[in-house]
Amino acid sequence: MALSIVTEPIVQVVDLVKQVISPEQELTILDGVSLSIEKGDSVAIVGVSGSGKSTLLGLMAGLDLPSSGVARLQGVDLSSIDEDGRAQLRARHVGFVFQNFQLLPGLTALENVMLPMELVGLSEGRDAALNVLDRVGLSHRLRHYPSQLSGGEQQRVAIARAFVINPSLLLADEPTGNLDKKTGKRIADLLFALNAERGTTLVLVTHDEELGSRCTRRLELEGGKLLPQGT
């Protein structure tokens, strides 16, 4: 019976172009990218610096709008709704993990994790945050501020924050980029373990080939274009 349901891709981009206009010239960052990501996939977007990986991630989440082409999230054309509409969509479906953690410095670890729950007005925010912090091994650091945590711990808080709303899509931008190799591996293990436990779709931007190889799909960008897929 399950087979009879035709599921829509969770992310779909068609002929995506992103250009920026600098004083000297017009710069094309993404040039006609099309792809679709199904629910449960884990996708690594790889490429050298400046190839357009992070820009593509931003467009998939509706953090920015394309110059042309279409980006759909959960079947919704992100250009057809306003910024608040996109924010609501993110609040319910998307978790983020950034290279530079993006924790709010004045909130404790617990408060940072509770934040997305509070944004959607979920009353069980505190319990959920405590659970997920326990899961990432930070029960003893609940009242610590980001500045009192190590890089690895900060990224674990960021992962907890990303998973606390049980997102259907997790976007991670160089999640291990700011960490040493050993810590980076632990963070990656955690990320993939949680992804597997909760059945989340994972899109990972990285230039770490090893991290990329842990995903089920690998997309490579070069000069703003998607190279033909190998695996």
Place this chain on the structure above:
Amino acid sequence: MNSLLLALRALRREWRAGDLRIVLVALTVAVASLVSVTAFVDRSRQALLRQGSEFLAADLVVHSSFAPNPLWSEEANRRGLASAQTTNFRSVVVAPSQTALAEIKAVSSAYPLRGRLRIADDIVADDREAVGIPTPGSVWVEARLLTLLGIGVGDRVRLGSRGFFVSNVITYEPDRGGVVFSIAPRLLINSDDLMSTQLIQPGSLLHYHQLYAGAPGEIADFRRWLIDRVKPGTTVQDADSASPRFSDAFKRGGRFLGLATLVSMVLAAVSIITAVRHYADRHLDHVAIMRCFGASQQQIITIYALQLVTLGLLASAVGCVLGYAGQQVLAFLLSDVVGIALPAASLRPAAAGVVIGVTALTGFGLPTILRLKHVPPLRVFRRELGPPPPGLILLFGPTLIILVGLIFWMTQDAKLAALVAGGSAATVGVLAAAGYGLIRALAMTANHGAGASWRFGIANLRRRASSSTLQIVSLGLGVMAMLLLTTVRSELMEGWEDSLPPSTPNHFLINVQSNQVSEVAQFLRQQGLKPQVASPIVRARLLQINGSDVRRESYEDPLARRAVERAANLSWAAELQTDNRVVAGQWWRPGDRGSALISVEQDYAHALGLGLGDILRYQIADQEIDFYISSLREVTWDSFMPNFFLLVPPDLLSPQSASYITSIYVPRSENLTLRHLIEKFPNVTDIDVGAVLQQVRRLLDLISQAMEYVFVFTLAAGIVVLYAAIQTTLSERRKEIAVLRTLGATRRRISMGLVAEFAILGMLAGAIGALGASVTGYMLARFAFGVQYDFDPWMWAFGIVVSALIVAFAGVLGTRHLLQSRLWDALQQT
């Protein structure tokens, strides 16, 4: 040289990058509002001084009982000053059926040099400004002289051996204000006619007034020149020392304007400190990189100090131009409202603007800049590393010293400056402690039941506890300054309005004999008028102070000299009048009736060097009485009620020895009533002070209008403080808002959080500012303005609510663009 080039290059780059905007805007607006206020205050003060000059009919008057030295006028001419002369004496004026004693004043053609004479065509006609002086052969006379002589305009009178034609009734002489109580009525003649009266003989008792007018600096120089040359027995009087009756209004008006200057200076300082701190904070990364590349601490300091000076000069220049333009527009509007054209502004405020701009920016900025040299180069790798937090003394010490120095320089009023500087310093301390405490307290309660937006707002405040405290301090100071100005202004204005209602007496009736007091009052009441209670007057001559004879030569002060050489008016009263206040000692008790106690007005006591417990011997009629000084009083002279330097308890002096004075309001249309009164009681003298009253009203109008406008300027300065405070948090907010939006917060949710945050900030600042304003307001009212201060709970409510609303509105307005910015760009920048 290298540092200078580096500094200028960095300045140019930062200009391009927009980093200088906040500092520039804060400084420009601060200087502009400061220049506006000081230029406006300068002009208002000049106008006040002109009013003082009007009471003299000149800027400088030399009084003497001998003919003035012609060299004085030659010197005045050489210096480009205008001059005029009046000769004053008493003489009998003869009409066909009556004679009367008159105060004769012979005036030269340029009289009056300041102010205008006013005349009317007859006793009840409306008066108008006079053109010139009486033509030769004609005289202008006061209405009561016509009454006494039983004649009208157009009749002839004889003065000495010459006959004159009465051409007009004189209703106002600008320089009569100081001598409203002269007994005889005025007769004004042209000085060209003086000799032909043959009244000027050797031994005649004459008073010569030599009048001069010109630019303030020239007059001051000429005054110094004169002082060294005048003979003893000559008094030199300038606008500052014009009649004490009006000096209270002058002093308080001047002090208020001085206060407004201080308030804008405090606000300017606050916005500059806030902006410079932000500027320095934004440069921590720059400095770290420069340190990494080998810049010495010395170089860092030089570069940033040079940048500040250049910036200071630039912003000050622009601020000066804007400030001048602003006050010019307002002065134009004001001249229409009050009917007084303000004199041109001097260049002093512009000079002050530039000096203050540069000094304040470098002075207030320096402690922050000095911190920069401690930025560790390691910050390049670990951004959380910064310079050590500034010590309170380093941060506020130089600031306070500079502020106090500037305040002294601008106001030349040590008491006012000390009160405001002390009040501000204390408020800063209390604000900082209270602000920090309140934020912590709020944060602790925030988790219990507050809505998400409020939680956000409170979390924002707590997260930036130290910068929130700084903002509360800045805003609180701004709120305090504005509440202070509002309350002091309204207290002063109310005080004045109360003191001069429309029914303020405009006539004094003097020389009423003790047995006529009730008859005169009854006569006036029958005519529908309401005379005040009559006060007794006894003439008393001061003979000794503490057993030593008094001598005129022992005193420099004109008031003291007058007190010694002339008989004083002494009165008695059981109760203290409402316009009097005991400042030392105590008012007599019921049991003191008949005791030889005396209460002395404080300026009079000061001039003669008197204190509580001194013994004064006065001659009253043929009696010599020793009085013990039991109290000193402050008198509100501009109340237009009969007031006395000297008061004694009732039942000491015989009522029969006194004449009485009463005051009354008489509409101009009822002037004939007074004529009938004088006919019925010929010994009673009526003195019309309506024109003087009018002049004082105009003066108060000028001051209150000046207050209104100055208030608007300071309000602008307060808004800049807010702007600077908000700008300092923008980059941090940009990051937060980007993260929140990424996590799915709607703009509405974020907006509500911002509203909550700014509203709480405003409420805290409002509460603390109201506290500061209450304390400083009390001190100012008590010690600087001498007015009653009533604690006003509404001021607190107003301060808190309005401050919350304004700060919330301005805060959201100032951060709105962050919500509109492109999310991805914002995230990439953080």
